[in-house]
Amino acid sequence: MVDADQTFVIVGGGLAGAKAAETLRTEGFTGRVILICDERDHPYERPPLSKGYLLGKEERDSVFVHEPAWYARNDIELHLGETVDAIDRTAKTVRFGEDGTAVHYDKLLLATGAEPRRLDIPGTDLAGVHHLRRLAHAERLKGVLAALGRDNGHLVIAGAGWIGLEVAAAAREYGAEVTVVASSPTPLYSVLGPELGNVFAELHREHGVRFHFGARLTEIVGQDGMVLAARTDDGEEHPAHDVLAAVGAAPRVALAEQAGLELVDRAQGGGIAVDEHLRTSDPDIYAAGDVASFHHARFDTRLRVEHWANALNGGPAAARAMLGRQVTYDRVPYFFSDQYDLGMEYSGWAPPGSYDEVVIRGDAGKREFIAFWVKQGRVLAGMNVNVWDVTEPIQALIRSGTPVDTEALADPHVPLESLVP
Numbered sequence: 507m508v509d510a511d512q513t514f515v516i517v518g519g520g521l522a523g524a525k526a527a528e529t530l531r532t533e534g535f536t537g538r539v540i541l542i543c544d545e546r547d548h549p550y551e552r553p554p555l556s557k558g559y560l561l562g563k564e565e566r567d568s569v570f571v572h573e574p575a576w577y578a579r580n581d582i583e584l585h586l587g588e589t590v591d592a593i594d595r596t597a598k599t600v601r602f603g604e605d606g607t608a609v610h611y612d613k614l615l616l617a618t619g620a621e622p623r624r625l626d627i628p629g630t631d632l633a634g635v636h637h638l639r640r641l642a643h644a645e646r647l648k649g650v651l652a653a654l655g656r657d658n659g660h661l662v663i664a665g666a667g668w669i670g671l672e673v674a675a676a677a678r679e680y681g682a683e684v685t686v687v688a689s690s691p692t693p694l695y696s697v698l699g700p701e702l703g704n705v706f707a708e709l710h711r712e713h714g715v716r717f718h719f720g721a722r723l724t725e726i727v728g729q730d731g732m733v734l735a736a737r738t739d740d741g742e743e744h745p746a747h748d749v750l751a752a753v754g755a756a757p758r759v760a761l762a763e764q765a766g767l768e769l770v771d772r773a774q775g776g777g778i779a780v781d782e783h784l785r786t787s788d789p790d791i792y793a794a795g796d797v798a799s800f801h802h803a804r805f806d807t808r809l810r811v812e813h814w815a816n817a818l819n820g821g822p823a824a825a826r827a828m829l830g831r832q833v834t835y836d837r838v839p840y841f842f843s844d845q846y847d848l849g850m851e852y853s854g855w856a857p858p859g860s861y862d863e864v865v866i867r868g869d870a871g872k873r874e875f876i877a878f879w880v881k882q883g884r885v886l887a888g889m890n891v892n893v894w895d896v897t898e899p900i901q902a903l904i905r906s907g908t909p910v911d912t913e914a915l916a917d918p919h920v921p922l923e924s925l926v927p
Contacts, residue, residue: 512537513610514828515600517590517761518617519543521551521814522795522821524571526615529825531580539582540609542602546587547641548574553814555644556672557844561679562648569641593765595788613790613828616762616778617821620755620796620812625664629726634733634748638669639755647673650748655681659747662686662736664723666693668843670752671706675845678713685716685744687723687736699858702877702889705870709848718742723749755812757797767791770799770808777810782834784824792828794820803836804905805855805886813841838901848873851897854887854904861886865915868893876900876922883909902926 514530516523519541527541543549550569558564577584590602599608622637624630636647654661654677661677663670666688677684690696692703693710707717721738726749728734736746757777759769768779768787777799784792784800795817799810819837827833842851856879868875876896879887884907888900899922903910908927914920 510536512612513540514538514613514615515540515542515609515611516615516617517542517600518615518619518795518797519545519549519584519586520617520619520795520817521549521571522619522817522824523615523617524549525818525821526617526794526825527577527582528572528580529822530829531582533826533829533831535829537612540585540611541577541582542585542588542590542600544587544589545640545642548572548577548584548586550641551814552639553842555641556638556669556676560638560644560648560651560673560676562652566641566645590761593761593791595765595791598790611790613792615821615824615828616786616791616793616797617795617817617824618758618761618797620757622751623754623756625723625726625751625753627723627725629728629733630751632726632728632733632749633731634728634746635726636748636750638673638750638752647750651677651680651682654683654747657747658683660685660745661748661750662723662744662746663750663752664688664736665750665752665754666690666695666717666719667697667752667754668694668841670750671710671845672843673750673752674710674715675713678710678715679846684714685718685736685746686710687718687721687738687744689720689722691719693717696857697852698889699856699861699864699879701864705873705891706845706848709846709873713846718744755796757799757810759797762786762793762797765791770810774808775799775810779808782836783827784820784833784835785827792824794824800835802855804838804907807855809839809855811839813839815840838904840897840901848892849894850889850891852887852889853897853901854879854885856881856887863912865912867916867918878903878915880910880912880915883912885910885915896922899923899926 549571592601660683693706725737762778778793861879865878874892876890885903
C-alpha cells in the first residue's frame, strides 16, 4: 500500500512527466513527488511549437501544462534547469544538479523524451542552422521566419516529416521562400506511404514550397558565420539564409543505459523497453512518452510513439501503475497536424509494406476525405482530412481487428459506426 512515507521521482519535464505528477495527486498519493526538468521553463506541450505559437496565433503562456503556482499548490517539488546524472538502482537514488544531490526513490518514472537528430555534415555550426524541439528553439525560429518573410529570405528544410512540413507551412505564411530536401520519394513517406504523401506534396506546392526528393544535404555553405546555400548529394545547390534540420528525433536513453535498463535496438525504433504496464526491466522504474517502447498487442510489434497523445495518456498510465493500479497500456496511436487550411487526424500504425491497400472515403482531390490503411480487410490505420468527429469510430475499427467490407468503408453514405462489430 502506498503511504505518505514514500517518494516518487519523475525525470523529465514534458507533458508526460507533468501529467504523471498530476495523476499521482488526483489518485490520492500523499507521499513526496519530485519532478526534475532539465529545462528552465515549466513543463509545456510541444504541438504549439510548430503550430499556433510558431505562427504567432497563440501566446507563450498557452503552451504550459499547468500554471507555475500549480506545482507548489499540489506539493510537487519542481526542480527546473537540473539534469539527472545517474541512477543507482541498488541504493534506489538519483543524482542530479550541479552539486550532485542524491535523492531516494521508491518508484521512478523516466519521461526523458527525445532530442533532434543532428545533420552530420559541414556547416552545421553556422548561426543560421536550427532545430525545433524546445520552447527556446521555437522562440528563436519564430523571429527567424518573420525576418525571412520581411526580407524575402530563403529557408531550406532538411526532412519532410511532420515538423518539416508544419514549419514549411508557417514559413510560407510569414512570406519566406521554402525548399524542402528529403531522401524519401514523397513527404511523410514512412508514415503515410506513397499514396497519401502526394496529397501533402501538392498542398505545399500550391502554396509555393519547392521539394527536392531523393536527396540529402551534404554541406551547408556559409561565410562570416552566416548561411549562404545548402548542397545536396546529387550536385544541386539551393540558396539559403537559414536551414532547419528536421530529420527525426532520437530517444534520450543515456540515463537508462547508464542504469543498465533494457533498451530497444534502433532498428526497432529505439527507446527504453517497457511492458504493458510501462514498467522497465527494473520493477521500480517506469518509462512513458517519447522514450518508452512498448509491445502493442493489436499490431503485434513494439511501438515507440513520439506524439502528443502518447505523452498525454502515457504519463497518467505510468503514474497509476506506480501506485499499484491494474494498468494495460494499449492506446491506439493518435496524432494531428494543421497545415494552411488542412487539418488532419491520424489513428493507428501502418508503415509502408504493412498493408494491402489504401481505401479512400470522400474526395482526396478536394482534401476532404478519410483514408484507411487495410490489410486482409482489417483496418490498421485511418486518417481524416478536413472531416471531423470520426476519430472514435476509426479507432474502434482498428481495435476490433475484424475484417470489414471495403466497399462500405469507401462509401460516405454508410455510417462508420455501422461497420464496427
